[in-house]
Amino acid sequence: MKPTRTCLALAAVLLFLALPLALYALAPVPGRSLLKEALSILTVLSFTLLLGQFFLARTIPAVQQAFKVPHLQALHRWIGYGAITVLLLHPFLIVLPRYFEPGVRPLDALITMLTNFDNLGVLLGLVSWGLMLVLALTSHLRMRLIKRFHIRYRVWRGFHAVLATGFTGLSLWHAIELGRHTGWLLGGFFGLLALAGIALLARLYMPERPRPAAHAEGLHI
Amino acid sequence: MTIKSIHGCIGCGECVQSCPCDVIRLDPGSGKAVIAYPDDCQICHLCRLYCPVDAIEMSPEKSLPVITPWG
Numbered sequence: 001m002k003p004t005r006t007c008l009a010l011a012a013v014l015l016f017l018a019l020p021l022a023l024y025a026l027a028p029v030p031g032r033s034l035l036k037e038a039l040s041i042l043t044v045l046s047f048t049l050l051l052g053q054f055f056l057a058r059t060i061p062a063v064q065q066a067f068k069v070p071h072l073q074a075l076h077r078w079i080g081y082g083a084i085t086v087l088l089l090h091p092f093l094i095v096l097p098r099y100f101e102p103g104v105r106p107l108d109a110l111i112t113m114l115t116n117f118d119n120l121g122v123l124l125g126l127v128s129w130g131l132m133l134v135l136a137l138t139s140h141l142r143m144r145l146i147k148r149f150h151i152r153y154r155v156w157r158g159f160h161a162v163l164a165t166g167f168t169g170l171s172l173w174h175a176i177e178l179g180r181h182t183g184w185l186l187g188g189f190f191g192l193l194a195l196a197g198i199a200l201l202a203r204l205y206m207p208e209r210p211r212p213a214a215h216a217e218g219l220h221i
Numbered sequence: 222m223t224i225k226s227i228h229g230c231i232g233c234g235e236c237v238q239s240c241p242c243d244v245i246r247l248d249p250g251s252g253k254a255v256i257a258y259p260d261d262c263q264i265c266h267l268c269r270l271y272c273p274v275d276a277i278e279m280s281p282e283k284s285l286p287v288i289t290p291w292g
Contacts, residue, residue, distance in 0.1 A: 029228050030278040092275055102289050103270025104235070112273040116233045119252060180229040180276070 005066050016052040020044055023189050027181040029213050035100070040095045040181065046086035047175060049079050049167065051190065054197025057202060079138075084136045087171075088129065121177035128171035161201055168194050223264045225278040230254045236268035236277060244268070 003011075024044055031037065056076045058064060064072060086093075091114065098106040116122045132186055138145060139160065172194050176187045224244065230253040236245045237254065245268055246257040254276070269277040 030225055032275075032278075036275065097275065101270070102291075104273060109273035112233050112235060113231060116231050119232045120230050178229050178231060178274075 002214055003062055003066060008063060008066050012052070013057075016048050017045060018046040020186065020189065021184040023097075024181050026185055027183055029180055029183075033097065036097050039096065041091050042086055043093065044181065044186070046083040046090075047171070047190070048193070050083040050087065050220070051193045051197055053080055053083075053164070054168075054194075054201055059197075059200035080139065081136070084132055087132060088136070091125070091129070119178075121174055124170050124174035124177060128167055128174050131163060131167040131170065135160070135167055138163070161205065165201065168198065223262045223279050224256050224259065224268065225280045227254050227256065227276050228278065229274055229276045231274055231276070233272060233273060235271045239267040239271040241265060258271065 021044075024041060032040075053076060055063065056072060056079065058069075067075070091110065093098065094113070095106040095109040098104060098109050104112075113122065114126070138156075142156055142160075144151060145151070172190055175182050175190060179187070182190065227245075231245060232252040232254065232255075234247055237247055242261045242263050242265075243260070244256060244258050244262045245254050247253065248255045264279075266279065269275075269279055
């Protein structure tokens with residue numbers, strides 16, 4: 001039985017929105033102000049949706065059949081742009097509450113944070129941020145790049161896949177290293193999601209094994 | 222102890238420098254801030270106020286209101 005659109009959409013909402021929210025709530029960290037919690041939730045959900053991009057591509061034939069390729073591409077594009085916008089702003093969102101509190105000034109906090117090169121998590125975050133920017137720009141300008149460099153669409157797609165995989169590995173490491181809520185629950189969930197997504201992507205680029213001839217098996221396909 | 226926990230520390234050392242009572246130290250292994258002398262905390266909130274990533278949580282039940290010269 002083929003899964004219906006509603007069934008797949010419900011599964012996506014559960015997996016990419018409800019489950020991370022539940023794991024976020026279960027993280028054993030003290031609660032903070034509404035603004036800080038809202039910003040953290042926005043960041044966590046954006047990262048989950050970005051990991052979910054692996055599943056909203058050509059990787060799962062059932063999803064492709066249910067939603068049709070143009071719709072799937074549009075969904076992939078808009079979720080990507082939305083999530084990447086939030087994650088590009090995420091270093092600035094961390095210091096945003098400082099505008100409403102006494103203590104360190106937001107700009108000073110941002111500079112201290114971004115120039116702390118001794119910390120591996122910060123370095124990973126900076127590299128991931130750069131990769132994410134390249135990912136967004138090369139996706140937005142893909143048609144121009146293809147024309148300018150005379151490359152085939154498949155080559156660009158391979159580049160996009162490699163870039164996405166590199167970004168996922170580094171950003172996941174950054175999230176586990178520095179994330180307030182990414183303990184073994186949410187961190188493990190992110191890890192599983194990333195592994196599954198990368199495995200699905202890798203399957204697409206594996207050389208196809210020759211299929212056994214139908215008549216040799218006595219089958220009529 | 223008023224400092225409850227430190228989550229998401231980036232190891233910049235701002236809290237170590239701002240603490241007047243030497244409560245917080247940087248762990249040489251992980252490079253992150255740890256509550257080394259919890260009993261010495263005087264609840265001044267300076268570590269929390271100067272942490273750039275807001276990593277320090279205070280116990281609200283033991284906290285005093287922050288006293289600032291500007292009200």
